[in-house]
Amino acid sequence: MNRHIGSNFDDYLNDDGLIEEVSAAALKRVIAWQLAEAMKAQKVSKKALAERMHTSRTAVDRALDQNDAGMTLATLASAARALGQHVEVRLVPNADPRLATT
Template identity: 60%
Template sequence: MSRNKHVGSSFDDFLESEGLLEESEALAVKRVIAWQVAEAMKAGNVSKATLARRMHTSRSQLDRVLDEADTGLTLDTLSRTATALGYRIKVDLVAPDVVVAKTQATKRRKSAVGPPVQVA
């Protein structure tokens, strides 16, 4: 009988063992960035042509910013995009153990709370 070596592990552990974690994380981050840029464009009623002109670039370059699958976005391009929309960028490096510790602490708190107690 074969046993699944991934039972009990996290999805991140699985992706890492398959060599897909970094690519998956990059794609997830890019999807968020593309969505945020599109939402900022909607909020400011800014067309692609107008934004490209503000960025001093082509619409095809802007299309790469908005392409969820294109992870080759540079910080320079992201910064120019944000500035042209009236925003700024913020980048943080987060240690993996911090994310795991927060997740585990949240699970402990939720399990420790239990059902509500009624007082007569």
């Protein structure tokens, strides 16, 4: 019998040990999207952002790549700062205590 019948997706991810990986990837995608939206709103090119960050255009491309899970928080924070923003990461308690590991 399938142990996941009647459970939610978070239960499945937690049981398979994937929830942290999926959450981190989702966070990176959201931040990359927000950076791209801020660039559009401010009419800032990748080249201009790279200059503001004192880095290369390649580093900006990586920061904006929603699938590049290896991007550091420091680089994302630098990009945000160059756009007049900041990155906020915080710990919050699980809404569902079943998701806590034992």
